Amino acid sequence: MVISARSEQWSFGNVDTLINMSRTEVSRMKPPLVPFATLIGRELRNEKVEKPFVKFGQAALAKKGEDYFLIKPDCERVPGNPATSFSVFAIFDGHNGISAAIFAKENLLANILSAIPQGANREEWLQALPRALVAGFVKTDIEFQQKGETSGTTVTFVVIDGWTVTVASVGDSRCILDTQGGIVSLLTVDHRLEENVEERERVTASGGEVGRLNVFGGNEVGPLRCWPGGLCLSRSIGDTDVGEFIVPIPHVKQVKLSNAGGRLIIASDGIWDTLSSDVAAKSCRGLPADLAAKLVVKEALRSRGLKDDTTCLVVDIIPSDMPVLPSTPMKKQNVLSSLFFGKRTLNSTNKTTSKLSAVGVVEELFEEGSAILAERLGKDFPMDTSSGIFKCAVCQVDQPPAEGLTLNSGPFFSPASKPWEGPFLCTNCRKKKDAMEGKRTSKPTVIT
Numbered sequence: 001m002v003i004s005a006r007s008e009q010w011s012f013g014n015v016d017t018l019i020n021m022s023r024t025e026v027s028r029m030k031p032p033l034v035p036f037a038t039l040i041g042r043e044l045r046n047e048k049v050e051k052p053f054v055k056f057g058q059a060a061l062a063k064k065g066e067d068y069f070l071i072k073p074d075c076e077r078v079p080g081n082p083a084t085s086f087s088v089f090a091i092f093d094g095h096n097g098i099s100a101a102i103f104a105k106e107n108l109l110a111n112i113l114s115a116i117p118q119g120a121n122r123e124e125w126l127q128a129l130p131r132a133l134v135a136g137f138v139k140t141d142i143e144f145q146q147k148g149e150t151s152g153t154t155v156t157f158v159v160i161d162g163w164t165v166t167v168a169s170v171g172d173s174r175c176i177l178d179t180q181g182g183i184v185s186l187l188t189v190d191h192r193l194e195e196n197v198e199e200r201e202r203v204t205a206s207g208g209e210v211g212r213l214n215v216f217g218g219n220e221v222g223p224l225r226c227w228p229g230g231l232c233l234s235r236s237i238g239d240t241d242v243g244e245f246i247v248p249i250p251h252v253k254q255v256k257l258s259n260a261g262g263r264l265i266i267a268s269d270g271i272w273d274t275l276s277s278d279v280a281a282k283s284c285r286g287l288p289a290d291l292a293a294k295l296v297v298k299e300a301l302r303s304r305g306l307k308d309d310t311t312c313l314v315v316d317i318i319p320s321d322m323p324v325l326p327s328t329p330m331k332k333q334n335v336l337s338s339l340f341f342g343k344r345t346l347n348s349t350n351k352t353t354s355k356l357s358a359v360g361v362v363e364e365l366f367e368e369g370s371a372i373l374a375e376r377l378g379k380d381f382p383m384d385t386s387s388g389i390f391k392c393a394v395c396q397v398d399q400p401p402a403e404g405l406t407l408n409s410g411p412f413f414s415p416a417s418k419p420w421e422g423p424f425l426c427t428n429c430r431k432k433k434d435a436m437e438g439k440r441t442s443k444p445t446v447i448t
């Protein structure tokens, strides 16, 4: 900074004055030669101004021991190149056992990354990410099913690259965003049958039965569940025994923060059953991420004790290496945000979208929550047909097209179903797609 100020003095200074100056004075004013290492250092610092710091903290208390989390702050798009770094934070809230949560924690990231085309630059990589998340979730679910285990898990999976945050979720673990000015917004959608009418309709249409538990001579108790199985969630990874209409297709939302940054709070339902998004965000403002995570868990336990596994990750995306996200909440906007985000029953994502864009806090890049695979994978999937071998858009397996499902392969389907408009799927993933849509594999879906 000092050096460039001196340069300006030279260019705008009075030449006569300079001539009259003594030699020593001039040499003192002359910009000194900048060592190469300093220049490199300055370059790196400039890059850091563009790329935010990511600081995080985690806190958890176990009741059943079925919550798992993943923190990977040092991933690289191009292995070995730190300039291509991104971070991953995820929560897996298991049910009916822990194997699905552990399996997803260990395999999901690799499955997502394998679905991103090789050699993509940063922009292409971020654009491909929402589709890769869908492919990775479905692939992980198929692989877990093949193990023959019956447990299930929610997944809230967050990828941070620069100021761009991409969140994919199934189930009811949530990710909220607290931005400068006190705007709190939900980046996930709760896939709970009780609170999501669209999901109830989808599950019913695909062959599931939705109802409450019957006890005490026919009295209905508890939240809406899916039968057989009695699961309260409409989407998850695992749950092989419940039915294929409990799909692993995630809701995906991608936003770009302003360079003022923001704070993410990712937590299992042990937090959200007790705290609203607003209360959770407010309770820890002004604290560094590690303390903030502890405080949110403490706050959730204060009112009703430890009723469920309670896990919280706090991630600050901040413009400089400061310990705490500056907190400047504005009262007016707080009132506004509580109107839109105070309840956990928010299913309509349009409100979130218009709200966030309207206040200019973040830039909305992508949002899609459909449970139909064709709508999520798109038609314009990159495909190399020269070899006569197609790569499956979900599991990346190579297969001759005759064995799988290709674009516009309408004749393979019963007249009642729409022709497939998605990319190539292998035999295995095609079976999965049919099963998720309620077309049982035992039913004749192929007409020859």
Ligand SMILES: [Zn+2]
Residues within 6 Å of the ligand: 392, 393, 394, 395, 396, 397, 425, 426, 427, 428, 429, 430
């Ligand atoms: Zn496949």
